[in-house]
Amino acid sequence: MTSPSTATEVEDDTTSSSTRSNRPDRAARWARRAPLLPALIFVIILTQVPMIVTLVISFTNWVAFRPDDRSFAGLDNYRTVFGDPEARSAVVVTIILTLTVVVFSLLIGLGIALLLDRQFLGRGIVRTMMITPFLIVPVAAALVWKHALYNPTYGLFNGMLRLVFGDNAPTRDWISDNPLIAIEAALIWQWTPFMMLILLAGLQSRPMDVVEAARIDGANSWQIFIHMTLPHLRQYIELAGLLGAIYVVQNFDHVFTLTAGALGTANLPYHIYQTLLSAQDYGEASAAGVVTVFGTIIIAMFALKTAFSLFQEETR
Amino acid sequence: MSSTEQEDLTAAERETQAERVEEVQQMNRTPRSTSTIVFGLLAWLIGLIFVAPVLWMVLTSFHAETDAATSTPNFFAPLVLDGYRSFWDAGPLPPLINSATASLVSTALVILLAFPAAYALSIKRVEKWTDAMFFFLSTKMLPIVAAILPLYLIALELNMLDNIFTLVFLYTAMNLPIAIWMLQSFLAEVPVEMLEAAQVDGAGLLRTLVSVIAPVVMPGIAAASLICFIFSWNELLLARVLTSTVAGTAPVFLTGFVTSQGLFLAQVCAASVVISLPVLIAGFAAQDKLVQGLSMGAVK
Numbered sequence: 165m166t167s168p169s170t171a172t173e174v175e176d177d178t179t180s181s182s183t184r185s186n187r188p189d190r191a192a193r194w195a196r197r198a199p200l201l202p203a204l205i206f207v208i209i210l211t212q213v214p215m216i217v218t219l220v221i222s223f224t225n226w227v228a229f230r231p232d233d234r235s236f237a238g239l240d241n242y243r244t245v246f247g248d249p250e251a252r253s254a255v256v257v258t259i260i261l262t263l264t265v266v267v268f269s270l271l272i273g274l275g276i277a278l279l280l281d282r283q284f285l286g287r288g289i290v291r292t293m294m295i296t297p298f299l300i301v302p303v304a305a306a307l308v309w310k311h312a313l314y315n316p317t318y319g320l321f322n323g324m325l326r327l328v329f330g331d332n333a334p335t336r337d338w339i340s341d342n343p344l345i346a347i348e349a350a351l352i353w354q355w356t357p358f359m360m361l362i363l364l365a366g367l368q369s370r371p372m373d374v375v376e377a378a379r380i381d382g383a384n385s386w387q388i389f390i391h392m393t394l395p396h397l398r399q400y401i402e403l404a405g406l407l408g409a410i411y412v413v414q415n416f417d418h419v420f421t422l423t424a425g426a427l428g429t430a431n432l433p434y435h436i437y438q439t440l441l442s443a444q445d446y447g448e449a450s451a452a453g454v455v456t457v458f459g460t461i462i463i464a465m466f467a468l469k470t471a472f473s474l475f476q477e478e479t480r
Numbered sequence: 481m482s483s484t485e486q487e488d489l490t491a492a493e494r495e496t497q498a499e500r501v502e503e504v505q506q507m508n509r510t511p512r513s514t515s516t517i518v519f520g521l522l523a524w525l526i527g528l529i530f531v532a533p534v535l536w537m538v539l540t541s542f543h544a545e546t547d548a549a550t551s552t553p554n555f556f557a558p559l560v561l562d563g564y565r566s567f568w569d570a571g572p573l574p575p576l577i578n579s580a581t582a583s584l585v586s587t588a589l590v591i592l593l594a595f596p597a598a599y600a601l602s603i604k605r606v607e608k609w610t611d612a613m614f615f616f617l618s619t620k621m622l623p624i625v626a627a628i629l630p631l632y633l634i635a636l637e638l639n640m641l642d643n644i645f646t647l648v649f650l651y652t653a654m655n656l657p658i659a660i661w662m663l664q665s666f667l668a669e670v671p672v673e674m675l676e677a678a679q680v681d682g683a684g685l686l687r688t689l690v691s692v693i694a695p696v697v698m699p700g701i702a703a704a705s706l707i708c709f710i711f712s713w714n715e716l717l718l719a720r721v722l723t724s725t726v727a728g729t730a731p732v733f734l735t736g737f738v739t740s741q742g743l744f745l746a747q748v749c750a751a752s753v754v755i756s757l758p759v760l761i762a763g764f765a766a767q768d769k770l771v772q773g774l775s776m777g778a779v780k
Contacts, residue, residue: 197606199596199685203656204612206593210653211619217630276526284520290527292764296534299763301714303731304752307738308537311748318745320536323553353530361771403775414623416717421735433625433717440721446629453626460623 215457222450241451251452253428254435258459260344261431262412265351266405272352273359273404274397280360281367291364298357306421309350314338314422343427347418355412359404366400367393399473406466413460432456541749548745563746567737567754570747575733576755578644582719582729583712586651590659590708591701593652598663599689603675613664616657624654628721635722644727650718655708662707662773666700667693699769706766707773710759730755 225237245251280291297305313320316337325333339346370393378388416433423429425438432452439449539555540548541564547557601609631650632641640646670693678692694701716731723732737751763770 193607196600196604198600200600200606200612203593203597203660204615207616207619207653207656210649211622211627214627214630214634215622217633218626221629276523279519279523279526282516282519282523284516284523286520286524290523292767293527293531295763295767295770296531296760298770299710299756299760300534300537300752301731301734301756301759303714303716303734304756305533307734307748308533308752311738311745312537312540313533318549318551320533320553323551326552353533356530358774362775365771365775407775410621414625416625417731420716433623436625436628437717437721440629440632449629453623453629456623457626460621 218450218453218457221446222454224447224450226446227444237447241447242455244448245451245455248448250430251435251455254430254432254452255455255459257344257429258413258431258433258456261348261351261415262409264348265355265412266408268348268352269355269359269408270363270401270405272356274363274401276356276360277363277367280364294360295357297354298361300354302354302417303421305354306350306418309346309353310339310422314346339422340427343423343429347422347429350422351412351415351418355408358408362404362407363397363400366397370396410460432459537749538753540746541753543746545744545746548749563744563750564754566744566747567750570737570751572730572733572751572754575728575730578647578723578727579713579730579755580758581644582647582651583709586648586655586712587705587708589648589652590655591705594656594659594663594704595694595701596685596689597660598667599685599693601660601664602667603670603693613661616660619653620657624717628717631718632721641722642724642726642728644723646722647715647719647727647729650722651708651712651715654715654718655711658711658773659704659708662704663697663700666697670696700772702766703769703772706762706769709762713759 222241223237223239225233225235225240227233276294280287280294300308311319316322316335319338321338322333322335325335375388375392378392383391414433415431416437419425419429419431419434420437425431425434430438433456436449436452436456439445439452536553542559542561543554543557544560544562547554548563600606601613606612635641635643635646674692674696675688678688683692714731715729716735719729719732720735723729728736734751734755738748
């Protein structure tokens with residue numbers, strides 16, 4: 165990662181001098197905080213306040229077209245969420261979608277990163293080609309996959325099959341036949357470059373002299389990969405996987421565009437959007453929101469732990 | 481060839497360890513050249529597979545609708561601009577301007593707020609600065625969808641629905657944590673002598689930030705700006721719920737474009753190309769910055 169920071173020394177200097185004087189100067193402390201405060205206050209107002217409001221509404225009976233009929237609901241909305249088969253299905257879909265997309269993009273991304281770590285003609289061009297999917301606006305990518313690739317009559321996938329196999333081509337209705345896989349494939353296509361970029365950076369930060377020394381000692385490529393490359397990559401794999409998971413859990417664009425949540429593909433973000441939009445049930449949507457937050461917190465705790473270990477290594 | 485290598489190796493044994501490593505590296509290159517070609521071709525193949533949907537999107541956008549919607553792909557149909565013309569007729573300029581406003585203004589705000597904050601978290605650190613860092617990171621893990629109802633109700637109350645500045649503020653909050661993490665890791669590497677010199681000169685906070693630190697951490701500021709721009713430009717959910725006809729952004733326009741126009745493949749592809757173009761240009765121009773940004777500065 166990065167070399168031990170030089171600025172830490174400045175910090176150590178100032179702390180030691182302040183302990184020497186042994187008089188915590190209030191004005192000086194606030195002067196230190198001042199540059200941080202605008203950002204901190206901004207983030208608290210725009211992220212924490214809405215969350216607290218969501219929490220409050222989730223304990224309220226509140227439907228949009230009966231605005232004056234608000235009352236305390238206790239845990240009713242949560243009972244509705246856990247009793248509602250659609251909401252439960254949304255939880256399951258979210259878990260499957262996130263796991264599948266993250267695991268497959270990580271594996272494919274790792275394979276490609278290993279290939280790109282080698283010298284070959286046009287490596288820069290291949291790297292640029294690999295990044296391209298990540299640079300397509302997600303809604304646009306979902307639209308293109310739906311209409312230009314998956315469409316059964318004029319999409320590229322069936323078109324290629326007809327080109328190769330003629331009239332008896334094993335064509336299929338890609339989205340209707342496997343709706344969730346269709347969403348996952350489009351997402352894996354967009355997220356593999358993300359994983360690849362982080363893993364490639366990890367590979368290129370390997371201490372190559374150690375690897376060469378192992379090779380001199382007679383280690384073969386497979387042994388080097390298992391015993392040296394993978395352990396070194398571990399924290400990069402964790403970082404890529406967890407950051408990816410945070411974004412994929414929240415995915416709305418692909419579900420919205422490819423299936424509009426139909427055919428059992430509604431994940432939690434889409435389900436909440438739908439509850440707000442069609443049922444206008446503010447209380448239930450908020451309760452589903454709180455459930456999503458708790459689900460995310462479980463992933464987030466692992467993410468924070470990983471970030472923390474990386475961070476400590478950096479500021480050591 | 482192999483006999484000279486053998487001689488090289490025996491000669492190398494008398495040399496220092498470092499030189500030996502170099503020799504072995506060179507020796508390994510020759511027998512592995514076939515595998516280098518095979519793996520190189522494989523990399524090219526996979527790269528082409530991944531870029532194919534994008535190439536197909538671009539090609540289709542230049543086809544006439546009748547050539548685009550054929551049952552077998554018509555790779556060599558004549559290239560026309562009809563798709564772009566119909567896209568243009570649908571009036572994409574206001575949403576594109578809205579997207580540019582939301583992305584550029586929010587990115588500027590993010591840097592303006594994140595830069596001093598990163599200073600207080602890396603150089604002249606506040607007490608409990610790690611707690612502050614992790615507070616920022618944790619907000620990034622809260623799903624936006626869980627906050628969307630209160631945001632809608634608050635915007636309704638403040639008469640800020642369908643107002644582009646609602647999105648500017650929300651995108652700023654959405655991207656601030658990423659920028660703070662990135663800039664913190666860059667500021668922590670500013671050479672201590674430089675800061676001491678500024679202190680001796682009696683430079684105030686503002687001058688230290690602008691004329692001493694900013695020039696050194698420019699690559700970090702560029703990486704953070706790039707990522708914030710891309711995430712704001714791509715955002716759909718908030719924009720869809722909080723805007724409609726006036727402040728709708730390009731992604732919102734794109735979703736409406738399909739449902740209102742029916743299906744015109746070339747047109748949809750042309751729209752997707754145009755709307756993705758700013759991100760593609762920014763991303764290609766700053767490929768190296770992409771990794772730093774995506775990993776919040778953890779990977780350099």
